[in-house]
Amino acid sequence: MGNFTDILTFQLLNSGIRLATPIILAALGGALCNRAGVLNLALEGKMLLGAFLAIVVAFYVGNTYIGIVIAMMAGGLLGLLFAFLYHRYEVDLIILAIALNMLILELTVYFMRVLFGQVGSWSDPSIQRVPDIQIPVLKNIPVLGDILNGYNFIVYFSWFAAIALYFILFHTKFGRHVRAVGENKEAAETVGINSRRVQTFALVISGMLAAMGGAFLSVGHLKLFTRNMSNGRGWTAITAALFGFNHPIATFFTGLFFGFADAFAVRIQNVTDLPPNLAQLIPHFTTLVVLVLVALREKVGQMLARRRFQTQLQSPQTSPEGATSPASGTD
Amino acid sequence: MKRHNLLIVFALLVFALLLLGCGAPAPAEEGAAPAEEEAAPAEEEAAPAEEEAAPAEEETVITCALITPNPLGDRSFIDSAARGIERANEELPVDCDIIETNGVSEHEAALRGAIQQGYDLILGLAIDADLLIGLAEEYPDQLFGAPSDVFAEELPDNLAAYQIDVHESSFLVGLVAGAMTDTGIVGAVVGGDAPALNQFFYGYKQGVLEACPDCEVLVSYLGFDFSNPTLGLESALAQYEQGADIIYQVAGRSGEGVLEAAAQTGNFAIGVDSNQDFIQPGHVIVSMIKRVDVTTYLLIESVVNGTFEGGFTRLGMADGAAGLSWDEGSTTFEEEGPEDMVAKLPEVQAMVQDYRERILNGEYEVCDALNPTPVCDPFMNE
Numbered sequence: 001m002g003n004f005t006d007i008l009t010f011q012l013l014n015s016g017i018r019l020a021t022p023i024i025l026a027a028l029g030g031a032l033c034n035r036a037g038v039l040n041l042a043l044e045g046k047m048l049l050g051a052f053l054a055i056v057v058a059f060y061v062g063n064t065y066i067g068i069v070i071a072m073m074a075g076g077l078l079g080l081l082f083a084f085l086y087h088r089y090e091v092d093l094i095i096l097a098i099a100l101n102m103l104i105l106e107l108t109v110y111f112m113r114v115l116f117g118q119v120g121s122w123s124d125p126s127i128q129r130v131p132d133i134q135i136p137v138l139k140n141i142p143v144l145g146d147i148l149n150g151y152n153f154i155v156y157f158s159w160f161a162a163i164a165l166y167f168i169l170f171h172t173k174f175g176r177h178v179r180a181v182g183e184n185k186e187a188a189e190t191v192g193i194n195s196r197r198v199q200t201f202a203l204v205i206s207g208m209l210a211a212m213g214g215a216f217l218s219v220g221h222l223k224l225f226t227r228n229m230s231n232g233r234g235w236t237a238i239t240a241a242l243f244g245f246n247h248p249i250a251t252f253f254t255g256l257f258f259g260f261a262d263a264f265a266v267r268i269q270n271v272t273d274l275p276p277n278l279a280q281l282i283p284h285f286t287t288l289v290v291l292v293l294v295a296l297r298e299k300v301g302q303m304l305a306r307r308r309f310q311t312q313l314q315s316p317q318t319s320p321e322g323a324t325s326p327a328s329g330t331d
Numbered sequence: 332m333k334r335h336n337l338l339i340v341f342a343l344l345v346f347a348l349l350l351l352g353c354g355a356p357a358p359a360e361e362g363a364a365p366a367e368e369e370a371a372p373a374e375e376e377a378a379p380a381e382e383e384a385a386p387a388e389e390e391t392v393i394t395c396a397l398i399t400p401n402p403l404g405d406r407s408f409i410d411s412a413a414r415g416i417e418r419a420n421e422e423l424p425v426d427c428d429i430i431e432t433n434g435v436s437e438h439e440a441a442l443r444g445a446i447q448q449g450y451d452l453i454l455g456l457a458i459d460a461d462l463l464i465g466l467a468e469e470y471p472d473q474l475f476g477a478p479s480d481v482f483a484e485e486l487p488d489n490l491a492a493y494q495i496d497v498h499e500s501s502f503l504v505g506l507v508a509g510a511m512t513d514t515g516i517v518g519a520v521v522g523g524d525a526p527a528l529n530q531f532f533y534g535y536k537q538g539v540l541e542a543c544p545d546c547e548v549l550v551s552y553l554g555f556d557f558s559n560p561t562l563g564l565e566s567a568l569a570q571y572e573q574g575a576d577i578i579y580q581v582a583g584r585s586g587e588g589v590l591e592a593a594a595q596t597g598n599f600a601i602g603v604d605s606n607q608d609f610i611q612p613g614h615v616i617v618s619m620i621k622r623v624d625v626t627t628y629l630l631i632e633s634v635v636n637g638t639f640e641g642g643f644t645r646l647g648m649a650d651g652a653a654g655l656s657w658d659e660g661s662t663t664f665e666e667e668g669p670e671d672m673v674a675k676l677p678e679v680q681a682m683v684q685d686y687r688e689r690i691l692n693g694e695y696e697v698c699d700a701l702n703p704t705p706v707c708d709p710f711m712n713e
Contacts, residue, residue, distance in 0.1 A: 270569065
């Protein structure tokens with residue numbers, strides 16, 4: 001058996017990034033929805049739908065990229081349906097999400113059976129996996145190239161999506177509207193923000209992101225579909241979004257963290273004498289630790305805010321800073 | 332407003348539950364029937380088709396039901412048991428159904444449902460032993476059978492259980508891996524760290540070391556996650572990175588990720604339970620076969636012949652209940668594999684044959700993790 005440090009390799013990072021990608025994509029969608037005040041618990045179902053549609057369309061059309069696009073469109077459409085039912089009929093989003101998660105799990109199996117006569121897993125040799133990209137200059141840079149080069153476009157898209165979402169949420173007028181609606185919908189509406197439009201946007205985008213995360217599972221990472229392929233990753237994504245305070249960049253890193261924890265648990269078994277059951281506890285244990293840290297941070301944050309507030313009370317002449325009210329962020 | 336709201340949610344829930352119901356015994360036909368019209372003539376469809384025929388109307392016909400631990404389609408041991416049912420339906424005067432479940436939470440309901448339906452024989456595949464024994468004691472007039480994986484020494488008279496020992500056949504695929512590796516490192520991806528699964532792994536490891544004493548054997552356990560091919564893929568990739576070039580997968584659907592990893596990296600894998608050589612042609616050298624179809628058939632046959640007897644039976648390679656895909660005439664690897672590997676095959680096959688005879692003669696002992704003997708000592712201490 002080798003040395004403990006043997007596993008700290010570039011391959012560990014590569015593996016972690018691959019494992020994290022579907023979680024990151026769905027978590028970004030979840031974070032956006034949370035910011036807009038619509039809790040999206042249907043990430044799991046949308047992911048599974050994306051995984052299924054991507055590979056099925058790829059099989060029939062013969063082009064994986066079209067499969068991914070169709071999967072994303074379906075995810076977006078589902079988001080639209082959610083928004084419609086929520087706004088038009090005030091359907092409870094949580095119940096709707098639970099029903100949808102169950103429905104999609106069984107529907108995918110049903111269609112797998114009808115279309116291909118399989119119920120457990122299905123693949124076809126004609127399906128092409130999304131090719132890995134070699135980035136011209138980057139791949140020759142020693143360390144950076146090993147870490148950042150050689151994934152398929154979905155992985156790079158997830159990085160891009162995190163940055164884009166951050167920019168939209170915190171540096172555009174529309175992003176301010178999203179956050180305002182999430183903070184206080186009524187207040188936002190009184191200053192003329194169209195909260196329906198904002199929430200619909202959030203649900204559609206998050207549906208597309210989750211579906212793309214699912215597509216990564218079936219045609220980006222593997223080349224097959226199995227029953228319940230998302231396997232709880234949608235729920236992990238919801239957790240990742242909460243860990244990341246619904247901040248896109250922080251959410252990206254919490255998603256990455258989950259991926260690394262998994263990759264670590266896979267590898268550690270082969271280089272130490274640690275009992276395998278203990279090794280598999282690592283991701284769960286680290287999750288617990290992070291959870292505690294997050295809770296502590298929250299506590300400290302509240303304490304600091306209270307202290308700031310008190311000092312402000314004592315010196316009323318200084319202008320209130322750091323407490324941007326939702327209404328003031330509307331221009 | 333409120334009423335609309337409720338109606339929509341209700342409709343969605345009902346729809347979802349309807350589909351969920353496919354797993355339960357009664358509405359099973361609903362899900363399966365449309366499949367028959369459109370799907371290619373897949374083997375699994377045979378059983379639901381017969382559900383239409385009224386059971387137990389003709390005097391000679393014996394009825395039976397197989398309750399699967401998970402849905403069909405694992406391309407592994409559940410499908411294998413389904414083949415046993417299919418063969419029984421064709422060759423014996425029986426009318427057998429397959430009842431699929433969605434995992435452990437549905438096992439008891441499915442079994443009780445089957446008891447209510449009045450089947451002559453109920454087969455529980457890889458169902459928890461305590462549950463099966465409890466039901467057998469509760470319904471002493473109902474015959475129960477367990478084609479594989481029931482671990483209990485004391486069984487009631489109306490429960491017949493088979494255990495298929497796979498250590499010897501796993502040893503043979505271990506020989507194959509040990510003889511064919513170029514890097515001197517081979518691996519195994521195992522569903523979980525339990526004696527029943529280590530029966531596969533220890534036998535395999537012994538085989539590898541027998542053929543190649545200096546080889547290193549890596550193992551990744553997946554924490555009983557049998558339906559996570561992504562995890563199987565990453566575990567296998569990790570082993571290939573460490574230099575392994577052949578990996579034995581013992582991990583159900585997660586194992587499909589292992590076969591996929593072999594194809595992605597241009598390495599090799601060994602399949603398990605059913606013949607998996609065709610899943611990634613040219614990358615799966617051989618599959619270790621656990622003939623659950625044989626035990627399923629034997630159980631049904633015993634009821635037909637009136638020789639049904641409760642109790643525990645162990646079957647192994649000697650009984651033809653376990654073996655290699657090569658025994659069934661699988662030549663996928665010979666045709667699709669790379670030339671240098673295929674060139675090694677005749678020699679390897681001769682060695683496998685030699686050891687097989689010595690094992691069957693009792694000249695050579697393979698470690699059995701379920702009944703450890705001193706042979707196991709080097710494996711158990713880790």
